[in-house]
Amino acid sequence: MAIEIYNANINIFLKPTVNDPQGITVKSALQSLGFFLENVRVGKFIEISLEANSREHAYEIAIDMCEKLLANTIIEKYTVNIDE
Amino acid sequence: MAIEIYNANINIFLKPTVNDPQGITVKSALQSLGFFLENVRVGKFIEISLEANSREHAYEIAIDMCEKLLANTIIEKYTVNIDE
Numbered sequence: 579m580a581i582e583i584y585n586a587n588i589n590i591f592l593k594p595t596v597n598d599p600q601g602i603t604v605k606s607a608l609q610s611l612g613f614f615l616e617n618v619r620v621g622k623f624i625e626i627s628l629e630a631n632s633r634e635h636a637y638e639i640a641i642d643m644c645e646k647l648l649a650n651t652i653i654e655k656y657t658v659n660i661d662e
Numbered sequence: 663m664a665i666e667i668y669n670a671n672i673n674i675f676l677k678p679t680v681n682d683p684q685g686i687t688v689k690s691a692l693q694s695l696g697f698f699l700e701n702v703r704v705g706k707f708i709e710i711s712l713e714a715n716s717r718e719h720a721y722e723i724a725i726d727m728c729e730k731l732l733a734n735t736i737i738e739k740y741t742v743n744i745d746e
Contacts, residue, residue: 583700589673589707604708607731613723616667616711623673623707624688627700639697647691 581629584636585661588644591621596653624648636660665713668720669745672728675705680737708732720744 592598598619605618626643630636640658649656676682682703689702710727714720724742733740 587673589671591707591709604732608710608727611727611730613727614713616713617709618711619709621707621709623675623705625675625701625703625705626692627702629698629700643692643697646695648688 579631581631583627584630584633586626586628586636586640587659587661588624588626588640588648588656589621590624590644590649590654590656591619593653593655621654622648633660663715665715667711668714668717670710670712670720670724671743671745672708672710672724672732672740673705674708674728674733674738674740675703677737677739705738706732717744 600620601618604620605615608615608618626640628636628639628643630639637658637660640660644656644658645651684704685702688704689699692699692702710724712720712723712727714723721742721744724744728740728742729735
């Protein structure tokens with residue numbers, strides 16, 4: 579199969595039980611601007627153009643990248659989306 | 663209309679013309695682990711539970727939050743998604 583470039587969108591965020599000081603700070607900043615909100619969680623968004631044989635293969639590679647480097651799976655979770 | 667809680671997922675990322683040193687570092691780290699990739703861009707992912715009258719209203723509020731605080735619109739772009 580031909581190697582193609584796929585675009586993976588990865589969101590990495592802290593697990594709900596983990597304290598998120600950045601989110602707390604953003605929450606109070608938004609509230610002081612007059613917004614009404616319950617909760618804010620701040621995470622990372624990583625966009626990767628990677629080489630793969632197929633869409634499924636690209637998905638597997640992106641998961642592998644998260645497990646090996648991008649996410650700290652003890653305190654973080656992630657979602658992977660491959661663009662069409 | 664009744665006030666309800668909506669969940670807004672906001673991705674904030676650097677414009678394509680802006681240099682992204684964090685992305686370059688992640689790219690070389692992934693390459694040294696043996697992955698084949700073209701490009702990496704690192705941004706922020708913010709999840710906000712906010713109070714709004716409707717889904718459309720929640721979307722407008724989230725855009726307003728991005729413009730006023732969350733994104734630096736000179737160098738960054740953002741996307742907003744409201745969960746069903």
